[in-house]
Amino acid sequence: MKNGKLGFIGIGNMASAIIGGILSSGTFPVGDIYMYNPHAEKMQRFTESGCVACTSAEEVTELCDTVFLCVKPQIFPEVLRVIAPTVAKKNADDVVIVSIAAGVTFKNLQDALGADRRYVRAMPNTPLLLGEGATALCRTSNVPEEDFARVRSAFSCCGVTQEIDEAQMNAVIAVSGSSPAYLYLLAKLTCDYAAQQGIDPKTALTLFCQTMKGSADMLLNSGKDPQALMDMVTSKGGTTFALLNVLKEQGFNEAMISSFEACTHRAEELSM
Ligand SMILES: NC(=O)c1ccc[n+]([C@@H]2O[C@H](COP(=O)([O-])OP(=O)(O)OC[C@H]3O[C@@H](n4cnc5c(N)ncnc54)[C@H](O)[C@@H]3O)[C@@H](O)[C@H]2O)c1
Numbered sequence: 001m002k003n004g005k006l007g008f009i010g011i012g013n014m015a016s017a018i019i020g021g022i023l024s025s026g027t028f029p030v031g032d033i034y035m036y037n038p039h040a041e042k043m044q045r046f047t048e049s050g051c052v053a054c055t056s057a058e059e060v061t062e063l064c065d066t067v068f069l070c071v072k073p074q075i076f077p078e079v080l081r082v083i084a085p086t087v088a089k090k091n092a093d094d095v096v097i098v099s100i101a102a103g104v105t106f107k108n109l110q111d112a113l114g115a116d117r118r119y120v121r122a123m124p125n126t127p128l129l130l131g132e133g134a135t136a137l138c139r140t141s142n143v144p145e146e147d148f149a150r151v152r153s154a155f156s157c158c159g160v161t162q163e164i165d166e167a168q169m170n171a172v173i174a175v176s177g178s179s180p181a182y183l184y185l186l187a188k189l190t191c192d193y194a195a196q197q198g199i200d201p202k203t204a205l206t207l208f209c210q211t212m213k214g215s216a217d218m219l220l221n222s223g224k225d226p227q228a229l230m231d232m233v234t235s236k237g238g239t240t241f242a243l244l245n246v247l248k249e250q251g252f253n254e255a256m257i258s259s260f261e262a263c264t265h266r267a268e269e270l271s272m
Helices: 013-025 040-048 057-063 073-089 106-113 126-130 145-156 172-177 179-196 201-221 226-233 239-249 252-270
Strands: 006-009 033-036 066-069 096-099 118-123 133-139 159-163
Touching: 006 013, 006 057, 013 033, 013 040, 013 126, 013 145, 033 040, 033 057, 057 073, 066 073, 066 145, 073 106, 096 106, 096 145, 106 118, 118 145, 118 172, 126 133, 133 145, 133 172, 145 159, 172 179, 172 252, 179 201, 201 226, 239 252
Parallel strands: 006 033, 006 066, 066 096, 096 118, 133 159
Antiparallel strands: 118 133
């Protein structure tokens, strides 16, 4: 029997972002959110808000019909081994297993927990914490619309969601899962430069962040593609031209593409 409870195993950065987003949105009753982490202090702020702490991953799996696996890929074999007997006791219709791990495939999950179970893979990102996340999702063909909608709503109350094919799941990490890191790197380099030039760090951060937000809005809403928007900024013989020229000369595009490929390749290596 389904009971609508959401269970989280592994309460680290990402589960905290997802649960934080869910709590701020109020989409799910706080008492329906169950969790387990071996370090109990990681659950404290959520239990203080009314979420339920469990004493094991098995307990979360037993009590919840949507189970989010939020541990590092390297910990997956252990967690799957621990929850497998509890998953096996349930009807296949009564549990959806959601993995947010980079690289862990449906085949990995099916080998450990059974081919007849329902699985969703998600690739969220840390801005879910503020309700501004982006999550790519895919499902096995046996996940009905109603179950998928429920999982999707846990992510869409924390931002944008898009359904893709499993074959694209590793490549999408460079698009939205890992990409906050390179945007923060850009922010750090820009603000460090501004500070060296005597610009107040807070002023620089405000200007840079609004520029990221405004540029994102232009990409989404102006009807122009990235190249056309770059051209709008770039006066012939002007400052942007000088900036882009150095990036080109120093191999920025190639470095970015190599970094995307490394990201995807690492996800492939993390498959069990
Ligand atoms: N951090 C991100 O931006 C991000 C984005 C998308 C996907 N992911 C994926 O999310 C997953 C978690 O990443 P994270 O950054 O939150 O890691 P994290 O290290 O912050 O969190 C993992 C948590 O798992 C707990 N844990 C360890 N062993 C456990 C066990 N046996 N049972 C239950 N819990 C256990 C740890 O104490 C920790 O709190 C990874 O698989 C990662 O690929 C992360």
